[in-house]
Amino acid sequence: MRRRLGIGFWLAVGWIGVVLLAALLADLLPLYRYDETLAGPPQTGPSWEHPLGTDGLGRDVLSRIVYGARVSLGVGVGAVLLGLLIGAPLGILAGYRRRAADAIIMAVNDVALAFPALVFALAVVAFAGASLRNVLIVLAVLGVPAWVRLVRGATLSFAEREFVLAARVLGTRDRRILWREIVPNVAMPAASYAFIGMAVVVVAEGSLAFLGLSVQAPTPTWGGLINEGRTLMETAPHVVLVPSVVMFLTVLSFNLVGDRLRALTDVRESGLEPVRQVTVSPMPVAEHQVRDTLLQAEDVRTHFVTPRGLVKAVDGVSFTLERGRTLAIVGESGSGKSMLIRSILGLLPGSAVRGGKVYLSGEDLTARTPAEMRSVLGPRLGTVFQDPMTALNPVRTIGTQVTEPLRVHLGLGRKEARAEAVRLLASVGIPDPVRMLGRYPHQLSGGMRQRVTIAMALSCGPDVLFADEPTTALDVTIQDQVLRLLHRLREEHHMAVVLVSHDLSVVARWADEVIVMYAGKVVERGPAAEVFRRPRMPYTQALLQAAPRLSDPVHHRLREIPGRPPDLVDLPPGCSFRPRCAYARDRCGQEAPPLVNGSGHQYACWYPRPIETAIAEGAESSGR
Ligand SMILES: Nc1ncnc2c1ncn2[C@@H]1O[C@H](COP(=O)(O)OP(=O)(O)OP(=O)(O)O)[C@@H](O)[C@H]1O
Numbered sequence: 001m002r003r004r005l006g007i008g009f010w011l012a013v014g015w016i017g018v019v020l021l022a023a024l025l026a027d028l029l030p031l032y033r034y035d036e037t038l039a040g041p042p043q044t045g046p047s048w049e050h051p052l053g054t055d056g057l058g059r060d061v062l063s064r065i066v067y068g069a070r071v072s073l074g075v076g077v078g079a080v081l082l083g084l085l086i087g088a089p090l091g092i093l094a095g096y097r098r099r100a101a102d103a104i105i106m107a108v109n110d111v112a113l114a115f116p117a118l119v120f121a122l123a124v125v126a127f128a129g130a131s132l133r134n135v136l137i138v139l140a141v142l143g144v145p146a147w148v149r150l151v152r153g154a155t156l157s158f159a160e161r162e163f164v165l166a167a168r169v170l171g172t173r174d175r176r177i178l179w180r181e182i183v184p185n186v187a188m189p190a191a192s193y194a195f196i197g198m199a200v201v202v203v204a205e206g207s208l209a210f211l212g213l214s215v216q217a218p219t220p221t222w223g224g225l226i227n228e229g230r231t232l233m234e235t236a237p238h239v240v241l242v243p244s245v246v247m248f249l250t251v252l253s254f255n256l257v258g259d260r261l262r263a264l265t266d267v268r269e270s271g272l273e274p275v276r277q278v279t280v281s282p283m284p285v286a287e288h289q290v291r292d293t294l295l296q297a298e299d300v301r302t303h304f305v306t307p308r309g310l311v312k313a314v315d316g317v318s319f320t321l322e323r324g325r326t327l328a329i330v331g332e333s334g335s336g337k338s339m340l341i342r343s344i345l346g347l348l349p350g351s352a353v354r355g356g357k358v359y360l361s362g363e364d365l366t367a368r369t370p371a372e373m374r375s376v377l378g379p380r381l382g383t384v385f386q387d388p389m390t391a392l393n394p395v396r397t398i399g400t401q402v403t404e405p406l407r408v409h410l411g412l413g414r415k416e417a418r419a420e421a422v423r424l425l426a427s428v429g430i431p432d433p434v435r436m437l438g439r440y441p442h443q444l445s446g447g448m449r450q451r452v453t454i455a456m457a458l459s460c461g462p463d464v465l466f467a468d469e470p471t472t473a474l475d476v477t478i479q480d481q482v483l484r485l486l487h488r489l490r491e492e493h494h495m496a497v498v499l500v501s502h503d504l505s506v507v508a509r510w511a512d513e514v515i516v517m518y519a520g521k522v523v524e525r526g527p528a529a530e531v532f533r534r535p536r537m538p539y540t541q542a543l544l545q546a547a548p549r550l551s552d553p554v555h556h557r558l559r560e561i562p563g564r565p566p567d568l569v570d571l572p573p574g575c576s577f578r579p580r581c582a583y584a585r586d587r588c589g590q591e592a593p594p595l596v597n598g599s600g601h602q603y604a605c606w607y608p609r610p611i612e613t614a615i616a617e618g619a620e621s622s623g624r
Pocket residue numbers: 273304306311313331332333334335336337338339340349351502568
């Protein structure tokens with residue numbers, strides 16, 4: 001930490017500390033009174049008696065600077081705290097609630113920001129009177145719009161992180177998410193801005209004092225001292241230079257500390273979409289039969305209305321899943337895998353429109369309100385995300401994060417939750433789980449972090465575990481361990497697993513059933529062994545050929561799927577895969593192929609690959 005912050009940071013902290021202490025303890029220090037006109041010649045330079053000399057009236061400059069710091073720093077700290085107190089809640093409200101609250105707060109804020117600040121301050125102080133209280137209030141109010149903007153921005157960015165989505169998936173309430181997940185993370189950028197804000201306020205107060213519009217004489221303030229010394233510039237330059245240098249160093253230090261703190265909070269973006277729970281299902285639902293299975297998705301659709309047109313990210317996906325089985329959802333990036341999962345969980349970006357039905361043990365989840373979904377997310381549906389670093393809150397210990405769902409959902413006490421957390425961490429293969437409780441996510445390796453998120457997802461004993469690309473962010477050697485662990489846990493907990501992946505070699509080994517997605521639609525589905533042994537749709541074949549296999553020689557070149565995934569706003573007519581398909585004929589460009597039964601599974605293709613030429617690889621490398 002020390003090396004990352006740099007020596008400049010510590011020097012700046014030291015300087016601020018010295019000035020602050022001197023201001024606080026001024027009455028205890030062996031100083032002359034700041035307003036005491038001393039015997040002897042005025043305007044003398046530094047001497048033993050007066051280390052920084054005396055001013056035009058023969059008063060001790062050191063004493064006036066120290067007492068001046070009380071006003072300058074007092075206004076700086078006070079105005080920043082007051083601005084923060086008003087601006088931060090508004091910023092959090094705008095960033096988290098969005099929609100109407102955001103629109104109103106930001107519209108007022110933009111108007112406030114358009115005001116010329118110093119002119120406004122001058123006018124108010126000139127009108128209301130130049131006193132410490134008035135200057136502090138005016139500078140605090142002027143700082144509020146900047147606070148609102150900063151806190152809103154930070155809230156927006158953290159509200160989109162996976163650990164917030166993870167908290168939602170665990171059914172955590174909004175207020176708790178705000179306090180436990182978002183506020184601690186917004187605190188760091190806010191602290192950084194507080195220092196920069198203090199620098200701004202110290203300069204602003206100095207400017208007002210320079211114009212004679214701050215605290216009145218004889219109480220010293222740095223800006224006032226500079227103003228008083230102006231006329232002595234030629235005869236006694238120290239009277240103006242010393243307070244100028246002190247003010248310069250203080251402002252520089254505040255900026256430096258603020259800037260280094262900001263650099264510390266510069267964590268990488270998750271790239272996730274903002275998450276909002278969707279309650280309504282405005283799209284019509286096709287006729288279907290509710291089955292007696294654990295999880296049933298019926299004609300699930302997720303559409304986005306964008307300025308470019310309608311994006312059908314998920315377009316009519318249906319499946320059923322039984323306890324003790326693993327369903328793999330595979331497809332290239334952008335094929336709609338994650339949106340399908342989020343639709344099922346009812347956690348979609350605010351701009352999404354959801355259609356279709358999802359049943360858990362025959363109960364319609366799409367009919368539930370977000371509040372009602374909370375009792376399902378966590379206890380019945382668990383989720384593991386792609387990147388364990390963004391799925392865990394960086395400022396909270398592993399212990400707090402693992403025990404939270406246990407306390408919220410299972411109502412366990414502190415001690416019981418801790419004991420259960422230790423048991424859970426041990427069950428996912430974490431060595432020394434007791435010590436692990438006190439650690440922070442950044443102290444763990446990627447594989448260990450993913451084990452922690454798996455432990456959290458399992459904490460309330462879910463019926464279905466969703467694992468969205470759970471190994472993509474991990475080292476190849478760790479990937480297999482994590483998948484093996486998921487498989488073992490599925491057996492132990494007798495749950496169902498939905499495994500999302502773009503890597504067919506991953507799912508070939510661990511899935512019972514597979515759904516292949518392309519442009520939001522299912523293009524091939526069936527028992528995994530069957531689909532991998534005899535893929536009929538050219539896209540599935542291409543995916544299989546693009547997947548690395550353990551048996552490949554070292555310099556084996558993978559065959560890329562030709563062309564690019566389609567633009568979902570402007571899908572080609574007929575089969576969406578046609579422009580990239582080597583076997584396409586006229587009919588493929590005219591009619592979209594339906595899912596048909598054949599060779600033990602379903603595929604959507606007018607000219608499926610003959611069974612003999614289908615690639616008999618993939619599942620063969622399986623060896624659980
Ligand atoms: N907020 C949004 N507005 C418009 N389109 C969106 C939005 N979010 C996602 N999409 C589109 O939905 C499609 C499906 O996205 P999704 O994240 O489900 O893909 P994926 O198959 O999970 O890909 P990946 O493996 O990269 O995560 C993408 O093409 C994406 O462009």
